[in-house]
Amino acid sequence: MSLLSVENLRVVLGGRAVVQDVSFSIAPREVLALLGPSGCGKTTTLRAIAGLQAADRGGIMLDGRSLRGVPTERRGVGLVFQDGAVFPHLSVRRNLAFGLPRGISDAGARIDELLRLLGLLGLADRMPHQLSGGQRQRVALGRALAPQPRLLLLDEPFASLDAALKVGLRAELFALLRELGIAALLVTHDQDEALEVADRIGVMREGSLEQLAPPTQILNNPATPFVARFVGGAALVPIEIRDGRVQVGTAERSVAADDGQAFAVIRPDDVGLADRGWSGTVVGRRVRGARRLSRVRLQESGIEVDVPGDHDGEVIVAPVTELRVLRL
Amino acid sequence: MSSARVIAGGAVALVLAPALAVVGRAATATQAWSQLDLDRIFNLLGTTLLLAGLAGAIALVVGGMGAWLLTRHHFPGRSLAVALLLSPLGVPPYLVAQYWMEVSGPTGPLQPWLGGAFFGRIGAAALVIGLCTSPLCFGILRAALFRLDRAYEEAAAALGAGPWRRLRTVVTPLLWPALAAGFSLVALYACSDFGAVSALGVPTFTREIFFELELNFDRDKATAATSVLSCVLLLVAAPFFLIDRWGRGAARFGGGEPRPAAPLSVAGQLCVWTLVAVVVAPTSGLVLIRTLMLMEAGRARLWSKAFDALGTTLLWAATAATVAVVMATLIAWVARRKRVPALVPLGSIGFVLPGPVVALGALLLVTAAAWSRAHLYGTAAVLIGAWVVRSLPEALQAVDAGLEQVPERLEEAARTLGRGPTGAVRLVTLPLLRRSLAVGWVFVFAAAMRELPAAMLLKPLGARTLSHELWAYAQDSHYADMAPSALLLLLATAPATTLILLRAGRDS
Numbered sequence: 001m002s003l004l005s006v007e008n009l010r011v012v013l014g015g016r017a018v019v020q021d022v023s024f025s026i027a028p029r030e031v032l033a034l035l036g037p038s039g040c041g042k043t044t045t046l047r048a049i050a051g052l053q054a055a056d057r058g059g060i061m062l063d064g065r066s067l068r069g070v071p072t073e074r075r076g077v078g079l080v081f082q083d084g085a086v087f088p089h090l091s092v093r094r095n096l097a098f099g100l101p102r103g104i105s106d107a108g109a110r111i112d113e114l115l116r117l118l119g120l121l122g123l124a125d126r127m128p129h130q131l132s133g134g135q136r137q138r139v140a141l142g143r144a145l146a147p148q149p150r151l152l153l154l155d156e157p158f159a160s161l162d163a164a165l166k167v168g169l170r171a172e173l174f175a176l177l178r179e180l181g182i183a184a185l186l187v188t189h190d191q192d193e194a195l196e197v198a199d200r201i202g203v204m205r206e207g208s209l210e211q212l213a214p215p216t217q218i219l220n221n222p223a224t225p226f227v228a229r230f231v232g233g234a235a236l237v238p239i240e241i242r243d244g245r246v247q248v249g250t251a252e253r254s255v256a257a258d259d260g261q262a263f264a265v266i267r268p269d270d271v272g273l274a275d276r277g278w279s280g281t282v283v284g285r286r287v288r289g290a291r292r293l294s295r296v297r298l299q300e301s302g303i304e305v306d307v308p309g310d311h312d313g314e315v316i317v318a319p320v321t322e323l324r325v326l327r328l
Numbered sequence: 329m330s331s332a333r334v335i336a337g338g339a340v341a342l343v344l345a346p347a348l349a350v351v352g353r354a355a356t357a358t359q360a361w362s363q364l365d366l367d368r369i370f371n372l373l374g375t376t377l378l379l380a381g382l383a384g385a386i387a388l389v390v391g392g393m394g395a396w397l398l399t400r401h402h403f404p405g406r407s408l409a410v411a412l413l414l415s416p417l418g419v420p421p422y423l424v425a426q427y428w429m430e431v432s433g434p435t436g437p438l439q440p441w442l443g444g445a446f447f448g449r450i451g452a453a454a455l456v457i458g459l460c461t462s463p464l465c466f467g468i469l470r471a472a473l474f475r476l477d478r479a480y481e482e483a484a485a486a487l488g489a490g491p492w493r494r495l496r497t498v499v500t501p502l503l504w505p506a507l508a509a510g511f512s513l514v515a516l517y518a519c520s521d522f523g524a525v526s527a528l529g530v531p532t533f534t535r536e537i538f539f540e541l542e543l544n545f546d547r548d549k550a551t552a553a554t555s556v557l558s559c560v561l562l563l564v565a566a567p568f569f570l571i572d573r574w575g576r577g578a579a580r581f582g583g584g585e586p587r588p589a590a591p592l593s594v595a596g597q598l599c600v601w602t603l604v605a606v607v608v609a610p611t612s613g614l615v616l617i618r619t620l621m622l623m624e625a626g627r628a629r630l631w632s633k634a635f636d637a638l639g640t641t642l643l644w645a646a647t648a649a650t651v652a653v654v655m656a657t658l659i660a661w662v663a664r665r666k667r668v669p670a671l672v673p674l675g676s677i678g679f680v681l682p683g684p685v686v687a688l689g690a691l692l693l694v695t696a697a698a699w700s701r702a703h704l705y706g707t708a709a710v711l712i713g714a715w716v717v718r719s720l721p722e723a724l725q726a727v728d729a730g731l732e733q734v735p736e737r738l739e740e741a742a743r744t745l746g747r748g749p750t751g752a753v754r755l756v757t758l759p760l761l762r763r764s765l766a767v768g769w770v771f772v773f774a775a776a777m778r779e780l781p782a783a784m785l786l787k788p789l790g791a792r793t794l795s796h797e798l799w800a801y802a803q804d805s806h807y808a809d810m811a812p813s814a815l816l817l818l819l820a821t822a823p824a825t826t827l828i829l830l831r832a833g834r835d836s
Contacts, residue, residue, distance in 0.1 A: 052740050072743035073751075079744040085737040089759045098755075099745030147746060 001064065003028045003183050004049070004151055009058035011044050018044045020207045022058075026151065026183050031174060033186045033194035035231070036204035042187045045204075046153050049185065050079050062151065078144035078182075082156040086128045086139050093124040095139050099147040114142045117176060134165045141173060145180070152177065154186045158193065170197060191231050195219070203227045219267075220324055228265050228326055235305040236263040236326065237278075237298065249278035249300065251318050257325045265324040268293055268306040277318025282311050332749075336662035339655045340675050343717050346689020347562075347677055353692055354559045357552035369560060376532040376564060379454055379525070380515035386458025387514040388507065390607055391465025396495075397600050399473040401592035411829045412604045414463045416611040418825035420778040421460040422523020423798060423814060424611050427618050428452065429527060430807030453530040457518045459611050463828075464517075465510035468576070472506035473499075509575025512568040519565045520682030522781040523795075527802060533561040538684040538781050541691075551692060558685045565680045573673065615814065622811035634797060634812035641793040642820065644708055645776035648715040649723075652772040653765055655716065656723035660731050661753070665739070672728055676721035683781035686714045690786060711786040715776040722775060723768035730764025731757075767827060774824030778817060794820070 002025035011019040019041040026032045034042040047053035049060055051072035060067045067075055078099075087095050096111045104110075115121050118138045128136055137157065144152060157173075158166040174197045177184055188194055194201050195215045202212040203226070211223035222228035225236055239246045241259050246252070248264075251274070268291075280296040283304065287293075294311040297304045307317055354360075394413045398406060416424075476499070484498045500507070522534050537554045544550035592600070656675070663671040678686065690710050694700045704710055734757055742752035758765075780795040787793060792800075797813040 050740075050744055052743070071748070072740070073746045073748050075744075076746075077744065079741070081737050081741060083735075083737065085735065085741040087738060087741070087756055089756075098742065098747075101746070143741075143745065153744075 033198035035194040040204040041207040078149035078152040080157045084140035251276040263326040272320045274318035349692040354555035360552040380518040382454035383458040383518040384511040384515040387462040387465045390462040395469035402589040403592040425524040425527035426802040468510040505575040512571040516568040534682040648776045649773035652723040656727045660728040678718040687782040687785035719772040719775040722771040726768035774821040
């Protein structure tokens with residue numbers, strides 16, 4: 001049974017449907033990422049689940065119980081904000097203790113345990129302004145975890161951290177969540193983040209869920225051109241499938257798809273220089289991470305694709321892996 | 329959660345009630361309108377506007393020069409100069425006016441001027457009000473200059489513009505909203521001032537409304553006539569209020585790297601200290617020194633009366649401050665969190681209501697029903713209510729500015745951690761607002777301590793506030809007897825003054 005299920009959620013803000021007909025569910029211990037550009041409605045969806053934003057339509061169920069009319073404080077979900085929202089007037093220890101039910105006997109021990117898990121030992125009596133950005137975000141995470149919620153909502157929790165810190169804290173947090181058996185809904189615009197930590201990814205665009213699937217499937221079988229372009233930065237080359245075969249410039253490939261017009265989903269790792277294939281012209285070069293990529297404009301379609309390596313002038317490009325096909 | 333909206337709306341309605349009562353009374357006073365003496369109205373209008381314009385100009389010149397010299401330059405004793413330029417805020421203008429009369433005496437050097445021609449008196453009143461409120465202009469312009477990106481001036485300098493051309497073509501146009509705001513704020517003060525104009529005998533709307541109410545034994549006729557006058561006054565003051573609001577909102581050209589202040593030449597320093605002398609000597613300096621000089625003449629009887637009045641005033645002012653801060657917190661919170669921004673300007677109506685007008689509104693409300701006539705009329709509650717209406721803008725400003733610094737996220741975080749809406753406010757918002765609440769409280773307290781016209785019109789029979797004590801001595805020309813009450817008043821409002829100085833010190 002699913003821990004959280006969202007059905008046909010619709011949120012209207014200022015006369016505009018910011019979230020429309022979004023449905024998904026999260027299983028216990030699952031990590032689901034909502035991925036999309038800013039303004040796509042992913043944060044609003046998360047706020048509706050937390051009860052901070054009223055839904056105009058649709059149901060939200062937690063543990064089989066409807067959350068309609070249940071105020072935020074009785075929903076029992078943890079929430080971590082982008083900026084942490086660590087209470088500036090309370091020490092680290094008192095921030096962590098804020099959400100603990102009054103009068104529980106082992107509060108001190110639980111906080112000590114959290115301080116240890118989050119690497120905050122020795123900082124318990126510091127005030128938030130005496131902490132670094134990364135430490136503050138750890139406090140925000142610990143504060144949300146302290147009441148032991150079954151579901152943790154994360155609203156771009158690493159966005160304000162620098163790259164190195166981000167990767168480390170991310171890995172630690174999700175390892176911890178799996179250890180504690182806490183399910184999470186992560187809202188992010190960072191595809192690497194979503195691909196790395198999520199069991200499933202929901203790609204959102206303009207208030208709607210475009211595709212909801214495990215990361216490999218999002219990469220390999222994007223449901224829409226938007227998903228293909230947004231995740232992995234794919235180029236879409238128009239192709240025509242006839243009898244299970246596709247003409248790739250001067251070469252021919254077989255595909256497991258029905259006949260008709262379609263797109264080939266091309267990412268940098270999918271293509272290389274070949275003797276036969278699409279002919280094109282190198283129009284630019286760039287460095288991405290430790291790799292060099294050349295941007296090639298294909299003559300036939302005018303589409304630009306990235307090809308690994310440093311190239312120049314006229315080239316011939318062909319798929320080096322099995323052709324991924326997107327049907328419309 | 330709409331209950332918070334209802335309560336805040338009710339609080340704002342209470343604050344608006346006196347103004348509405350006055351307007352309502354004027355609307356039904358057909359006879360008063362038909363008997364309106366237009367010559368008198370035009371005379372009052374001319375005097376009021378002339379006074380407002382002169383006072384505004386004086387404050388703008390003095391405050392503007394101070395702000396320019398002190399934000400853009402450094403020199404030994406700069407903090408002291410800032411403190412001194414702000415010090416007139418610590419003394420009520422009526423006390424300054426009364427000391428001017430005291431110093432000039434029946435045969436003193438200022439007598440021909442103060443006792444004589446109309447233009448002499450109006451000039452004196454404009455000087456008293458302009459100098460006493462110049463710190464407001466100084467503060468607004470200083471803040472605007474701090475925020476003004478220095479890159480504009482540097483760009484102009486790089487294009488070959490000298491200091492005067494930069495001031496004229498870059499700084500002044502960019503500061504235009506702040507200049508308009510400062511002028512309007514002082515003009516508003518001049519329109520609603522009662523004590524200084526009365527001590528110096530300048531007939532403005534506010535003064536006429538007061539005396540009509542105080543002296544006319546035909547209550548009904550008096551309320552009708554003063555309601556009509558009040559409506560005219562509100563029309564005069566409203567534009568100043570609107571310009572002030574607009575100017576402070578518009579004067580934002582923030583950003584830019586902070587630049588080091590330039591050293592000030594000896595001639596410039598001479599300018600600063602001359603300016604300080606011009607501002608301080610006739611206002612706070614005069615009041616402080618003269619009070620201490622007159623102290624020797626203080627007799628035991630005067631002291632015991634002054635202490636009686638102090639006790640009464642402290643209690644009432646503290647009550648008013650507490651009520652105002654509670655209301656301001658509620659209104660500002662609902663305005664921000666429940667997205668009803670109109671509540672804050674509506675709650676600031678007291679800004680345009682001079683003391684006598686608030687008192688008139690309160691009288692109209694209290695005498696409207698038999699129950700309130702029997703149980704409220706003539707009690708301190710009415711006066712405290714009038715003070716709350718009058719001073720709520722200061723409390724709102726402090727609390728709202730504080731609330732702006734408390735992100736809604738923090739309350740939301742508290743909610744996700746299991747606290748209800750009130751718990752979130754109590755455990756997170758209020759502790760973070762503590763400082764702003766204290767500032768608002770101290771400001772309202774000081775304003776209530778020194779308030780004069782409403783206190784005289786609404787106080788319970790036989791009770792006296794410190795301001796009333798001072799007024800009575802001045803009326804009888806027993807200026808020397810003012811010293812004990814003046815000293816106690818200055819001491820009681822000193823925390824507010826100190827706070828203003830400390831905040832200014834922190835900024836620079």
